[in-house]
Amino acid sequence: MEKEIGNRKGFLKKVLVMLGMILFVGVIQESKVYAENSDPNIFVHGLTGFGEGELGPKLYYWGGSTQNIIGDLSKKGYTSMEAVVSPFGSNWDRAIELYYYIKGGTVDYGAAHAAKHGHDRYGRTFPSLYPQWDENNKVHLIGHSQGGMTSRMLDTLIREGSEEERAYALANGIELSDIFSGNRASWIRSITAIATPHNGTQVAALAKNLLHDIIYGSAFIANSSTVNLRYDFKLDQWGLRQAAGESNKNYLKRVFNSSVWKANEDIVLYDLTTEGAGKLNEQTSLSDEVYYFSYSGNATYKGPFSNNYYPLLSMFPVYSASATYIGATGGKEWRANDGLVPVISALYPFGQNNKMADGNLVTGAWYVEPTIKGWEHMDFVGQDYIQAPALKGKVQKFYQNIAERNRSL
Template identity: 30%
Template sequence: MTRLWMAGLHLAELFVSSLVHLLYGLYIFSTAVAGDLSQALNESLFKSNVNVGVKEEEPKGSTSAADLPPIVLVHGIFGFGKGRLGGLSYFAGAEKKDGRVFVPDLGSLTSIYDRARELFYYLKGGQVDYGEEHSKACGHSRFGRIYEQGHYPVWDEDHPIHFVGHSAGAQVVRVLQQMLADKAFSGHENTSENWVLSVTSLSGAFNGTTRTYLDGMQPEDGRSLKPISLLQLCRLGVIVYDWLGVPWLKNYYNFGFDHFNMSWKKRGVRGFVDCLLGNSGPFASGDWILPDLTIQGSMRLNSHLQTFPNTYYFSYATKRTKKIMGVTVPSSIPGIHPLLFLRVLQMSQWRLPQDTKPPYKGYRDEDWWDNDGALNTISMTHPRLPVEHPSQLVVKDSDCQPMQPGIWYYKIVEGDHILFIVNRERAGVQFDLIYDSIFERCRKHAFRKTPPTLPNQAEH
């Protein structure tokens, strides 16, 4: 009787915790909608008062923004690109700091692999090809969205790109670079790792996170879901959302599972039930992002990913914990977003269940206690599992001057996981300092070799 009572109490606690997080999610979503409406109203009312700046003519012989390699900002889990959420900026307007920036809209919950494929065709153009073997294994259509015109169709080794990835977006870029090196895109046999000039990571998910286990992934395998958990609620919500397939709502925000054809028009009621029972769809095949964010899943990905000798790498690892008498605790209440405070506390105390096999040899719980509410700081510095990649800690700017390719320079930043996205006011001056340094670094390494001859130079 006591065991039954304890089990019932545990289920009740899980339900309440999940409900609280769900309400937080609804709050953030409704706030975004209200912000969109407010922004649209202000623009319509005060449009006549906006001063239109006159662009100064660039000096003859100078390099214009159009001649520079573009900078691509890649969002993380539950993220979105330009045009979603009524025009809300995932990167809090940082894209306006440079005249040559792209913000692609990729699947917010799709796997790292699928998102890397989508990113390639977003830039190069054409119809997204997920690959025949992968598509069959995961039970979805081989082909996806069509880009009639790529955002950077000239992309090649002579016209490389700078990438900036937040959270899982950083790992997406690494997978894409490996695909380029492996010439993994049909019809594009000339790709190489040198198409990527630099990779900058903001709280990058390189080695997984213990939060996945708190939210519902099984720590035993890093693949399956616990029967009752926050992620189970998320799974059910996504299935219902995609099955209803309301056009205007999906245009506003899309989880990215269109290639799984889960709408009622294509699956019907029977297919809907099949997805709910876990017999089909992305959650049945494991082709979604959470398995990739477990420690085990990240190790599976990392075992095939390289750090390349001609690419510049820089990583900002965030941290919102400190040690008091040997105990890891949240570093401050005001400095942590309310949505993340509970998770910072939980992650700083998380322990692998005693009867569970460690994810790797030498694993220690305490190594993973420093965190930012979503990722562990140890995971964000540089790729280290299952093999550690070349790295160097940066305390002051001179530590990476001159910057060398093929090395992961990393800096520890005091901040939570969403400090540098969505809400610019929270980050304050630090927001501009970080992004200014990123864009300055990208422009300093504008060309891997000697700059190409520009049209206005060829005349002389």
């Protein structure tokens, strides 16, 4: 009897040892797969974007009123941060702001650039979001809409700098900002562009009216009024900062009536046109050290009797008119869209290396994910207030997959 009990104890001990070995190996394997880098995900908003708390305590650019995408990712162990730049600035100005927002310091748009376009050289001063940012402490940039274009501009600037700024500083005997010297090829690990108009959008021609609708729509969503809505355009370099004592209503009126929107190639309205986006494609390049990913959505369908595309019934009403306009404008390959951006424009920048998603991740080329059918422009950030509750889980999974992939690079 005692011998039998001893045998049982010996057997149980062997089982426990084997289980322990399995669990130990599992832990090792998990750490190898899921902890290859701890670089933070830095989120870059698009057109009309805003920071946490700007339009109310429970309204997020990244998540709308139903979730906090960045906060949720951080809680799950994926270090994630939000960068806030001008919601209407050009990609050059926004890229400079993004650099200083991450690294810290007073924004220097460049002396040559400021002189050329007629605005102030210096902007706001930012504390550092990620002060250790360098070649040993890289970042993943995740940009929605124009945020993807801005991330591309920053990627090229920190690598190549600006020959124009270097020449101008030398000729005029003035100080050159570090960003324009370049030589920072290893500071970014990956760029993810979500619903980004890499090649522009037909609706840019109607953008000013659309901006007006979006701003006033934001007031409604924030349960405010245009009189009480405090919206920061962050266009200080153009003299459009709200003055002390200036009412919100008068500030909005002054901004919308400003000449900054007219015949200006250093503002968002130009950068989103096919011409402006084409220039950005010529100015930017890809690095052999950086991974590039793109996502697109299609919330339209082809009409039965023409080559026109029409918005799905599920589309957020604010974008139905623009979806219809895009769906009837330009070549037929430009008509399928997400409400603001043609699918063909969101795939990859024309003229840059690219490949369709096949499971083999490479640097130096756009890795183009399959177009998500049924998702419109703001579904990607949870701001379609009709579909947001139903899509909440899918949006969470979408960003968790991106964060998981980024960590494995």
